[in-house]
Amino acid sequence: MELEALRMAYDEIKKGENTQLFRDVVQMIGGRLGPDYAMDLAWCEMVDRRADQKKEKLENELNAYRTNLIKESIRMGYNDFGDFYYAHGQLGDAFKIIIEMSQFAHVSSYVSKAEQSPEALDPVTVAKLRCAAGLAHLEAKKYKLAARKNKVIDNLNFRNFLELVPEVRELINDFYSSHYASCLDYLGNLKANLLLDIHLHDHLETLYGQIRHKALIQYTHPFVSVDLHMMASAFKTDVSGLEKELEALITDNQVQARIDSHNKILYARHADQRNATFQRVLQTGDEFDRDVKSMLLRVNLIKHEYNLKGSRKS
Incomplete structure (x- = not known):
């Protein structure tokens, strides 16, 4: 069975251009199938030479497309490069091309297939796959899948990396400790640098808005009534601006409350659990x-x- 599988693999590989896989299969055969299934150096050299020529051609074409700023041609050029790397067994380079093309739906699919592989993956490969999956979720605006509290501040290994960026560490801890003003200050200080990030810049305003809304919701949740003056002070903003933000959250059913605009008090619409329990x-x-x-x-x-x-x- 093994020799028959190797014979079929040898014949199939010679139809393609993956010379490294061909060498691996020949080594596994080890001369057990006779001279017809031995190392074919002439074929390997011919395919490698042709591959070098094709790669040079693809690079020249892609550079020309970039110079002329033809978006569709650039996309096709990257796609051709991905096919080229895949055909030659250079899966790491093919994966990078997919990232550059922003085909994140494909990335999620390939990550899922890789994680379901029956062969055990080494920790470095697993980490790279999860990073790629995180970027794919980020691009798809699936922010909850891209980040998890238990993977960040509750993760002892990741906490060591946070020590390298103390501002990020402090803003995360401040958020979960309900020190919202300090958290938002750190976010404001980091914004200029984050706007330069190739992955985050398109999502930054949305993420900042969601973080602020989450902070407002968490602040109001435990209370029956909230003084808007005190809340505005906690968030370092003015009362009128805060009132508009809360109105938007109430309209969107993210905050169950009503606002006394005259006295500037937010009244929560919590169900009377004690009375409801007695009635039941x-x-x-x-x-x-x-x-x-x-x-x-x-x-x-x-x-x-x-x-x-x-x-x-x-």
Whole structure:
């Protein structure tokens, strides 16, 4: 079975251009299939020479497309490069091309397939795959999938990397410690640098807005009423601006509350859990009482043979 599989692999590989895989298969055969399945150096040299020529041609074409700023041609050039690398077994380079083309749907698919591989992956490969998946989720605006608290501040290994960027470490800790003003200050200081990030710059305004909204929601959640003056002070903003932000969140059903614009107080619409619990208990008691009375009545009727019989027809 092994030799037959190697024979089929040898024949199939020679139809393509992956010379490294060809060399690996020949080494696995080890001369067991005779001279017809030995190392073909002439074929390898010919394919490698042709590959070098094709790569040079693709590079020249892509450079020309970039110079002329023809977007569709640039996309096709990258696509040709990806196919070239894939055909020659250079999967790492092909993967980079996909990232550069922003085909993140393909990235997620390939990462999923790689993680389901029956062969055990080394930790470095797993880390690279998860980084690629994170970038794909970021590009697709799936921010919750791209970041997880237990993977950041609760992760001892990752916490060591946060020590290299203390501002990021502090803003994350401030957010989860409800020190929102300090957290937003750190975000403001980092914004100029983050706008230069090739992956984040398109998402930065959206992410900043969502972080601020999340902070506002978390601030209001524990309270029955909130003084907007105190809240504005906590977020280092003015009351009128804060009121507009809260109005938008209330309209979007992200905050269950109403605003007293005259007194500048936010009143939460929390359900009265105590009263609701009493009402449920009373209702359950009434239902139980009714069921018990019905059962007792039925038992007494049966005991005294009070059975309703239908009249006989003559």
